[in-house]
Amino acid sequence: MDAVDPRPHWKRSQHESCPAFRLAGHAVLARWLAVWLAAAAIPTPAQPFGLPTANRAIWQDGGENRFFVGPAGRTWEGGLFGCVRTSGQQLHEGIDIRCIQRDRQKEPVDPVLAAAAGTVAYVNRKSSLSNYGQYLILKHRIDDIEVYTLYAHLREIRSSLGPGDAIAQGEKIAVLGRTSNTSQGISRDLAHLHFEIGLLVNDRFPAWYKANYPTQRNDHGVWNGQNLLGLDPRLVFLFQRARGKAFHLRDFIQDQTALCRVLVRDPDFPFVRRYAPLIEPNQTAARLGVAGYEIALNYCGVPIRIIPRAASEFASSAKYRLLSVNAAEQSKNPCRRLVSRNGSRWVLTSAGTRLLDLLTY
Numbered sequence: 591m592d593a594v595d596p597r598p599h600w601k602r603s604q605h606e607s608c609p610a611f612r613l614a615g616h617a618v619l620a621r622w623l624a625v626w627l628a629a630a631a632i633p634t635p636a637q638p639f640g641l642p643t644a645n646r647a648i649w650q651d652g653g654e655n656r657f658f659v660g661p662a663g664r665t666w667e668g669g670l671f672g673c674v675r676t677s678g679q680q681l682h683e684g685i686d687i688r689c690i691q692r693d694r695q696k697e698p699v700d701p702v703l704a705a706a707a708g709t710v711a712y713v714n715r716k717s718s719l720s721n722y723g724q725y726l727i728l729k730h731r732i733d734d735i736e737v738y739t740l741y742a743h744l745r746e747i748r749s750s751l752g753p754g755d756a757i758a759q760g761e762k763i764a765v766l767g768r769t770s771n772t773s774q775g776i777s778r779d780l781a782h783l784h785f786e787i788g789l790l791v792n793d794r795f796p797a798w799y800k801a802n803y804p805t806q807r808n809d810h811g812v813w814n815g816q817n818l819l820g821l822d823p824r825l826v827f828l829f830q831r832a833r834g835k836a837f838h839l840r841d842f843i844q845d846q847t848a849l850c851r852v853l854v855r856d857p858d859f860p861f862v863r864r865y866a867p868l869i870e871p872n873q874t875a876a877r878l879g880v881a882g883y884e885i886a887l888n889y890c891g892v893p894i895r896i897i898p899r900a901a902s903e904f905a906s907s908a909k910y911r912l913l914s915v916n917a918a919e920q921s922k923n924p925c926r927r928l929v930s931r932n933g934s935r936w937v938l939t940s941a942g943t944r945l946l947d948l949l950t951y
């Protein structure tokens with residue numbers, strides 16, 4: 591049965607009463623509807639990195655205190671990445687994202703989502719083996735750069751997950767929690783996801799660790815936290831939002847402020863092989879052969895620029911030579927202590943040398 595227009599006919603417009611216009615009107619409407627539905631059905635191209643929980647307060651004005659959570663007795667700033675721990679003397683190599691969903695016992699239940707598409711690299715289900723508690727590492731390839739995301743203090747990791755499993759962006763991989771092997775633990779109120787984005791330093795880490803720390807245990811092989819160099823996830827998200835479709839991870843890495851530049855006399859080591867996309871061209875080295883690399887490090891020790899150098903470009907035979915230091919950056923972000931001032935000269939510290947040793951091992 592046709593629907594009856596309840597309006598008296600004099601209230602209907604002339605156009606409406608014309609059957610031809612009604613048909614044309616419906617067609618136009620139908621076309622717009624089709625266009626609108628099609629637009630709604632096409633997902634906006636996903637950015638490489640998504641937020642790893644349903645907490646979106648990072649995008650709200652003044653929402654930081656609902657997104658980040660600091661350690662006990664500290665404000666939300668303590669949950670940021672960087673020199674935010676132990677009065678600025680200790681690096682926090684990830685961000686702490688506040689729990690927003692709880693069960694009746696007030697325990698966290700927020701689903702933890704894969705920030706990017708990739709594969710499972712490592713699963714640690716034994717809380718007692720790490721201050722990260724139960725944690726999970728995913729491996730991604732973004733702009734041809736091998737990059738990892740780490741999810742720590744998990745309450746539960748999806749039972750079937752194991753190394754090599756393919757994971758879609760946004761897929762549920764775990765439940766947010768407060769697991770850790772530290773004596774003080776994490777209180778229910780401060781339950782959070784510790785989230786990292788990092789580069790892998792060296793797949794020979796276990797051998798390097800054994801040679802350098804013979805009496806210490808390494809329960810996680812290559813997936814020891816020391817073997818991942820963290821990028822600031824908050825800055826990654828902001829940079830990605832600002833650049834939109836033009837976001838490139840390489841640009842983000844190279845956009846970091848350099849803390850120092852170092853000449854490394856070694857023509858071939860795992861990091862330069864793995865991170866070839868970060869290497870910049872140098873005609874001299876291309877012509878004469880690569881004898882080593884000039885590496886710019888940010889304050890966390892991430893090699894942000896790598897330039898091959900020919901033997902003729904090295905002034906000495908030393909394995910490492912500190913070329914320059916950005917003093918302002920060192921005083922702004924001192925916690926990694928890769929360089930220090932010795933009188934009027936800047937020198938690599940033992941931490942700086944240790945990082946270069948691991949990079950080139």
Ligand SMILES: [Zn+2]
Nearest residue numbers: 684685686784
């Ligand atoms: Zn943390």
